Amino acid sequence: MAGEQEAWRAERARAVEARAAAAERAAAAESARAQELIDGFVAEAGRRGVAPEPLVAPGPGGRGRYRTGLVGWYLTRSRVVAVDTDGRYYVLRAGGGLRERLTGTTVAPSDPPLVVGRGARDGEQADLADLLRRRLQE
Template sequence: MDDWRAQRERAVRAHAAAEERRRADEAAEAARLVVWFAAEADRRGLRRTRLTVQPHHGGGRYRSRLTGWYVDRARRRAVDARGNFYLLAVPPSLRARLFGADPQPQPAPLIVGQGGRDGESIPLRTLLTRRLDAGDDWP
């Protein structure tokens, strides 16, 4: 019985370690893609824009000090010139409405929208490539 329990615990630890390695590999690949996008956008001369932030609930947009490129049409995801990825949604607040909001960089997902309620997801590489191909003709 103790052998079985010890073997099971080893298997669970090995599985958890493998999952952690997979997540780290995915995060590193996504980070490389975002840095590539920023460099390629600069190389192609895509115009940077002042990014705005949306409240999680409710309407309106908040100013931010960030400049970069929106990478989705909803303007909820963006990349700055240093290759940082941002989710441009924050909790609603009077302070953000008055003084603006400055979200922190987030790890980029390899599959954008995965697990979302609408079921629409897209590989990060595809999303970034579409944005580059659209050039400055982006809404």
């Protein structure tokens, strides 16, 4: 009986690892497709003369704006999702401390999704391709 339980646990662990690996591969493939869209957007924005602007991050609760040192294009009306001129994807957020208020904040790029806002608490989501297309038309 103990041997059967051990075998079952080992099989479950292998199944969990396999699912996690498959999810990682799917996420990497999605990010690669999204990055291709972003790279195309940056190139097209340059051709059309769509000027980038300094990107600022909202503070906690949307209060305050914090310099980031980044230059690029906002993709959402809330000005939280952006792409910089090097094609890196950002979700702009600042911690809200006094030091950040004075010196600016550092925002790390993240892997771009094909659906922006998927799983967010506010329930709003949009296809990345649509956001990029809209930004070029503005």
